[in-house]
Amino acid sequence: MKNQVIPKATAKRLPLYYRYLKVLLDSGKKKVSSTELSEAVKVDSATIRRDFSYFGELGKRGYGYDVESLLDFFGKTLSEDRLTSVALIGVGNLGNALLKYGFHQNNNIRISAAFDVKEDLVGRIVDGIPVYPIEDMAEQIEQQQIEIAILTVPAAVAQDTTNQLIEAGIKGIMNFTPVRLTTPQAVQVQSVDLTNELQTLIYFLNHYTTEKQ
Structure with a gap:
């Protein structure tokens, strides 16, 4: 290269x-x-x-x-020749859907651990993936050598959770919250704002009717 x-x-x-x-x-x-x-x-x-x-x-x-x-x-180039373990932070409606998505069926990405604060979720196995208490997040990330996290927590705790992830050694975050996260330059953030994407689509439908964008 x-x-x-x-x-x-x-x-x-x-x-x-x-x-x-x-x-x-x-x-x-x-x-x-x-x-x-x-x-x-x-x-x-x-x-x-x-x-x-x-x-x-x-x-x-x-x-x-x-x-x-x-x-x-x-x-x-995309590291498909090795397994990449990912942590999911927040097992709400979106997080639960991502657990069921089956990343491993298409490539060598797998969610190996999930974390939440809700007592009724902690300790369960969801689609083969254990759900740990948020207090165990740093320990499990270190033990499982996880460097990537998917963030689906409420907006109010997004930055605080991100700070904890960075302290635990996370190098990349896929952010499904509407919050623009503040991270060190060495930590990569990929934001996926579903509401923003839908609003953009609606705008295009209303204003670009003759020319495909």
Whole structure:
């Protein structure tokens, strides 16, 4: 791989490429062109070629890309060749749905521990995942060597919980709360605001009726 920083926009598209390459391999396809990828993933072919160029020579002009080699490369780039354990903080309606989502069925990500303050949830096994009291969070994160957490707690305690996660050694947080978290630069935060996304969709429907965005 070239010694350069990959743009975040490119990094966000890598899982999309990876998923489609898996579909191609499962269907028996041996090679694919950037044009074929473009039609499937709805990203223009010039962007795909530029994305791939950050990682060196992944294909040959006039031949395209070898599907199996490309899938293997992006699998390693996305750490799909090793198991990644994740902690879920907050087992409310959304947290419970995420426990049942089955991340492990599609890749090597698994929620290995969940945490909550509610006594009726603590000590239970939900879809094979133990629910611990929030007081045990730091200890379990250290013991299980977890570096990523999914945050689905109420907004009022989101920042305090985040501070505890950082102290426990968490390096990445997927934030499902509406709070804009304050973290050290070394801690990556990916915010998923479902209400904001829905409001944006409604706005697009009302104001962009003739041109697809």
